Amino acid sequence: MSLRLSLLDQSPIFEGETPTEALAHTIELARWAERLGYYRFWVSEHHDSSQVVGTSPEVLIAHLLAKTETIRIGSGGVMLQHYSPFKVAENFNVLAALAPGRVDLGIGRAPGGLPHSTRALQGEGAAPRPLAEKLAELDQYLHNRLEESHPLYGVRANPVVPKPAGLHLLGTTAESGKLAGEFGVPYVFALFINGDEDVAEEAIRAYRERFRPVRSAAPEPIVAVSVVVAETEEAARRIASDFQLVKIHLESGRTITVSSLQHAQEIGRQTAERYTFEVKDANIIAGTKETVRRKLLSLQERFGIGEAILTAPARDFADRVRSIRLLREAFSEASVDG
Numbered sequence: 001m002s003l004r005l006s007l008l009d010q011s012p013i014f015e016g017e018t019p020t021e022a023l024a025h026t027i028e029l030a031r032w033a034e035r036l037g038y039y040r041f042w043v044s045e046h047h048d049s050s051q052v053v054g055t056s057p058e059v060l061i062a063h064l065l066a067k068t069e070t071i072r073i074g075s076g077g078v079m080l081q082h083y084s085p086f087k088v089a090e091n092f093n094v095l096a097a098l099a100p101g102r103v104d105l106g107i108g109r110a111p112g113g114l115p116h117s118t119r120a121l122q123g124e125g126a127a128p129r130p131l132a133e134k135l136a137e138l139d140q141y142l143h144n145r146l147e148e149s150h151p152l153y154g155v156r157a158n159p160v161v162p163k164p165a166g167l168h169l170l171g172t173t174a175e176s177g178k179l180a181g182e183f184g185v186p187y188v189f190a191l192f193i194n195g196d197e198d199v200a201e202e203a204i205r206a207y208r209e210r211f212r213p214v215r216s217a218a219p220e221p222i223v224a225v226s227v228v229v230a231e232t233e234e235a236a237r238r239i240a241s242d243f244q245l246v247k248i249h250l251e252s253g254r255t256i257t258v259s260s261l262q263h264a265q266e267i268g269r270q271t272a273e274r275y276t277f278e279v280k281d282a283n284i285i286a287g288t289k290e291t292v293r294r295k296l297l298s299l300q301e302r303f304g305i306g307e308a309i310l311t312a313p314a315r316d317f318a319d320r321v322r323s324i325r326l327l328r329e330a331f332s333e334a335s336v337d338g
Helices: 019-036 057-067 085-098 115-122 131-142 174-183 197-210 233-240 261-270 289-303 317-337
Strands: 004-009 040-043 072-079 103-108 166-171 187-190 221-229 244-250 255-258 275-281 284-287 307-311
Touching: 004 019, 004 317, 019 040, 019 057, 019 317, 040 057, 040 103, 057 072, 057 085, 072 166, 085 103, 085 131, 103 131, 131 166, 131 174, 166 174, 174 187, 174 197, 187 197, 197 221, 197 289, 221 233, 221 289, 221 317, 233 284, 233 289, 284 289, 289 307, 289 317
Parallel strands: 004 040, 004 307, 040 072, 072 103, 103 166, 166 187, 187 221, 221 284, 221 307
Antiparallel strands: 244 255, 244 275
């Protein structure tokens, strides 16, 4: 089975860059992805962070659709717990009308920001609704099939389109795998956030076991990983060494993963819980194109996936482009050789 390659870009902003320059890099990377034959290009949602500028995936997706022609464009992902399913459906129905058959709607389970930004997004007083409930309502609005028992029956998320955005669920735990399976949508395990392959295997197994073919005909597990590809192993390791992950362990038992000690300390300052944190090297597959290709094929065999969504971290934009170009070459050359 061949491995489909896609890209996720978090619109990072590095020292000395402006927000406009950071977003221009995302646009250029999407164009490169299309030229190189990647299947889809997703953008993320983060809030109140000095390290990324991608706060509004819906807005960025609209611009990327206008700057590309054939590649699928989507969110990895929209943090649905903050928003009205009706409004998310309206946003993505507009996008699907602008570019029929090219729009993905990946839904994330994490807050996507600091405790204060979560409060700013959700407002005060409203009791949070279960994500499963909001996900089901979102699907009904996207397909204009709100159940008659719903108190808002008759409301339409215009424009109603013949081919709505393709729903995906993102996660890093077995619980997210179960939810994706029960809901019957493609499931993306973020291995670049939770690098424990045993947990990934458990989550994908739970996804398959719980899968109900109500929205997709069969399970579609996907793994999202970070890769750095260079001409030499040493060069790849040097680029990857610029990145870290910080795991914050809260007293309540929750674990939050962020990309800097500064971000971790700010979360600690904003939460009422006691916490500890640990700093680790980022979960990045780094090496030459042959090395990285072998690792991706190993993950494909272990998890039974047909697609990998890749992030390409590098402070120098030229290194990011080189990374995705070399990896595409590796799989193209292997296809020709085979």
